[in-house]
Amino acid sequence: MPQLNGGGGDDLGANDEMISFKDEGEQEEKISEDVSAERDLDDVKSSLVNESENNSSSSDSEQAERRPQTRPDSDLYEKTRDYFSEALRRQQDGGFFKSPHYPGYPFLMIPDLSNPYLSNSPLSPSARTVIPAYEWPLLDVPGSAGLKDPRSPTPGHLSNKVPVVQHAHHIHPLSSLISYSNEHFSPGTPPGHLSPEILDPKTGIPRTPHPSELSPYYPLSPGAVGQLSHPLGWLVPQQGQPMYSIPPGGFRHPYPALAMNASMSSLVSSRFSPHMVTHSPHGLHQTGIPHPAIVSPAIKQEPHGDHISSSMHARKSPGPPKKEEDKKPHIKKPLNAFMLYMKEMRAKVVAECTLKESAAINQILGRRWHSLSREEQAKYYELARKERQLHSQLYPGWSARDNYGKRKKRKRDNKPDSTPEDFSIRNKKQCVQYLPPEKMCDSPASSHGSMLDSPATPSAALASPAAPATHSEQAQPLSLTTKASSSSTSGSQPTTPVLSRPIPFASLHPSMLSPPSPFHQAALHSHHALFQSQPLSLVTKSND
DNA sequence: GTACCTTTGAAGTGA
């Protein structure tokens, strides 16, 4: 797959996750077939969902509104996509970020801050108006990034959820997926590019458009688009949202192309309130622009969370006092491929069913993830890889360990050798599968099945390191390393996906489960055998 | 108010 190697030498990261698919042509054909098949399937799904939901509660009507109405014209999509690709290719001058690897996100790859898209400073909301909508379809997704859910009465930044600070100091190539949170847009100052009609007349807050209003170009569901961060969103200061500081000496210009130019820098200084732009006595990175991954400790409700201004202080100073440590801004982990996928697809899944519990949604997403083609997964792996790269560039001293213990960790130990005291009553209570086994079989997937169940082709499964050697080995898709990582899925987690509450089966819809590929279907037979040996609905956690 | 649930993947820890 050329795009996988497209980053080539320009990519600072190792290519260990970049592989070529031997059956590329095959894949492409298959994918195009899958796409059309999936669209058909989605249509069927929609109708089925509508049917099922017509019998549901009255609240479903609003969900029906969120439901994708019709598939955007695929031709238009293709043409537009090509156009975007071409436009971006022209833009990109061989900087760090080459041409987009993923046609689906061509607009994410804005390599150069001096490019015309950004000439008006991305820090200014109005600056986004200079970006022609046709060049940046996502920008034309009006305000959707600002509001995660039309049903939500509160914009993202007002949500009572953890208000993650999402400001940037440069254009993240993955910005739209790197939404460390969705609260990127300041509803107070609706971006100028937003059409008036999509702004809430009362609040001025861009509302999440009806699916039919959404750009048909972006291959995301309307809801998913709603979750997308504005690629420049984290540059937009947000009122009432604390900013975080750059760790003193922690930042450097990772990429020359990303280095903030003078105008940007001044804009940051001028537009960001003193609270937002911290002038560390130790000397911030000259950009002084924070990264969305940073979250105030206070926001994270960590113990001893300090005011945001105090969180601006240094983190990672050698041997910092405890107090200083507590003031460290919380830098989130970069999202992995699945997380990126989840962010993108969650809304779609939510829109397609009446399920609201994230646990259930995540189960579905997990299965869908497995049923993704390798190329599709490759997109997310690549995105995740780039995000990790950028994250490491932005926070050279950051370690995942920094976040350890920052949240009260639940006791989810299911190890059989654990003492009875380790098991809370909650852990012991009976749990019910969200998805019935039949449905589970409809999709690949035990948590151990991973890629084993859903390679596009058997040959691909062999060719790709994504295919685990065994069920206990987790896939390392796109990685040439054969190291079999052992994640929690192979370890502490129950062998059967369980949840404390059953999914209302009526709310489940076939669309929740990805259409099995032929290979997948073959694999399903073995899974049927597996699942038939398991309780159908009630399963207890494998605590012992 | 907050932990839990669920998912996968990355990274850290300890043996």
Add this chain to the structure above:
DNA sequence: TCACTTCAAAGGTAC
């Protein structure tokens, strides 16, 4: 090197 743990997102649920 391996097994295991923690965290990342999300939001309803339960305590």
